[in-house]
Amino acid sequence: MLKEKYVCVSCQTHFNTIPQRWRCQCGSPLNLAWEKPKFSKEHIRHDLSGMWRYANALPFHPNDSVWEEITMGEGHTPLVPLSKEDPHTFVKVDYMMPTLSFKDRGAAVLIAKAKEWGVKKVVADSSGNAGTSIAAYAKRARIDCDIFLGAGTSPKKVAQIKAHGAHIRMVNGTREDVAKAAQMAVQQEDTFYASHVFNPYFFEGTKTYAYEIWEQINKVPDTLIIPVGNGTLLLGVYQGFCELMAQGLTPTLPKIIAVQAENCAPLAQAFHQQRIEIETVQNRGTIAEGIAIAAPARSKQILQAIKETNGYIVTANEQEIIEAHTALAAKGFYVEPTTAANYVAYMKHQKTEQELIVLPLCGSGLKTERS
Numbered sequence: 232m233l234k235e236k237y238v239c240v241s242c243q244t245h246f247n248t249i250p251q252r253w254r255c256q257c258g259s260p261l262n263l264a265w266e267k268p269k270f271s272k273e274h275i276r277h278d279l280s281g282m283w284r285y286a287n288a289l290p291f292h293p294n295d296s297v298w299e300e301i302t303m304g305e306g307h308t309p310l311v312p313l314s315k316e317d318p319h320t321f322v323k324v325d326y327m328m329p330t331l332s333f334k335d336r337g338a339a340v341l342i343a344k345a346k347e348w349g350v351k352k353v354v355a356d357s358s359g360n361a362g363t364s365i366a367a368y369a370k371r372a373r374i375d376c377d378i379f380l381g382a383g384t385s386p387k388k389v390a391q392i393k394a395h396g397a398h399i400r401m402v403n404g405t406r407e408d409v410a411k412a413a414q415m416a417v418q419q420e421d422t423f424y425a426s427h428v429f430n431p432y433f434f435e436g437t438k439t440y441a442y443e444i445w446e447q448i449n450k451v452p453d454t455l456i457i458p459v460g461n462g463t464l465l466l467g468v469y470q471g472f473c474e475l476m477a478q479g480l481t482p483t484l485p486k487i488i489a490v491q492a493e494n495c496a497p498l499a500q501a502f503h504q505q506r507i508e509i510e511t512v513q514n515r516g517t518i519a520e521g522i523a524i525a526a527p528a529r530s531k532q533i534l535q536a537i538k539e540t541n542g543y544i545v546t547a548n549e550q551e552i553i554e555a556h557t558a559l560a561a562k563g564f565y566v567e568p569t570t571a572a573n574y575v576a577y578m579k580h581q582k583t584e585q586e587l588i589v590l591p592l593c594g595s596g597l598k599t600e601r602s
């Protein structure tokens with residue numbers, strides 16, 4: 232047995248991993264603790280596609296194959312030099328995914344677990360891409376799905392979610408209001424909350440981003456640039472590199488440089504004021520819609536992870552994001568504006584001569600209207 236447990240990030244209370252449990256009674260999110268089996272290069276499953284080559288490092292029993300019915304080959308995305316002029320900077324093309332964003336890493340694991348548990352219906356809230364991923368994998372797993380969205384969600388993301396047969400529930404209000412509406416529905420309708428923010432199985436999927444980099448360049452990069460709204464990529468990647476270090480496979484952690492949109496930057500603000508907790512900010516509106524989170528539920532963990540790697544947080548303003556979008560397209564990469572913010576962070580970073588940097592291209596440009 233894997234002996235999985237949920238552990239509260241604040242008060243450390245333990246819970247059994249049952250479908251109904253999505254947060255601690257103190258209100259805080261939960262982490263997943265389990266006895267991790269030995270993992271090394273020899274445990275990579277070269278016979279499996281995508282991120283499932285690391286199946287031996289994921290929380291599934293060796294005889295459990297529910298995920299095999301659900302995977303669409305997500306992960307194991309290309310890691311390529313940004314350009315000839317920047318030979319030490321790599322982009323990880325994480326929009327090369329079944330639903331065109333990195334969220335498929337987390338959704339594949341989370342929905343496989345829900346299916347294993349016999350869940351019949353899931354509820355999630357999203358600014359777009361997580362909802363798209365959850366909808367796609369839920370449909371594939373023959374699980375009913377309701378996605379709560381804000382009224383301003385990109386029409387193409389809404390269309391994508393609809394195409395997967397999910398029931399869309401539009402909420403007028405802030406991103407936080409959308410989350411609250413979903414949580415209320417979970418409680419009232421006694422359904423499964425397939426939250427990419429709260430459910431720690433999602434992070435078991437996003438951690439494969441770290442495993443892939445480790446395998447692809449066979450060392451730890453000096454620096455990772457990571458966009459951060461709710462921190463599902465950031466915390467997954469941090470967890471992944473911590474695991475690789477605990478397994479004795481890597482000697483250090485990469486420095487994490489997080490990027491937020493200047494118009495919605497609660498984490499950047501807390502970081503620069505040296506606070507360990509955020510104050511909720513008001514989203515002043517940004518084309519980087521995928522990172523516009525005014526009150527991220529895992530903010531303490533995110534700030535801690537960045538500090539632990541000697542990293543920092545930088546912000547990108549609207550003009551910079553627009554210019555970065557154009558600059559990336561000129562290099563061949565057509566991304567959504569949220570992803571252009573990552574390039575802004577890269578341009579602002581004072582890199583050293585040989586610094587090995589990886590930045591992710593998280594979402595495809597086809598997901599939004601901007602051209």
Ligand SMILES: *Cc1c(COP(=O)(O)O)cnc(C)c1O
Pocket residue numbers: 332333334360361458459460461462463464465521522524567569570593594595
């Ligand atoms: C979800 C998403 C992000 C941010 O991820 P968080 O988990 O909110 O930190 C960044 N870029 C894209 C394209 C996304 O879909």
Ligand SMILES: [Zn+2]
Pocket residue numbers: 239240241242243244255256257258259
């Ligand atoms: Zn607690």
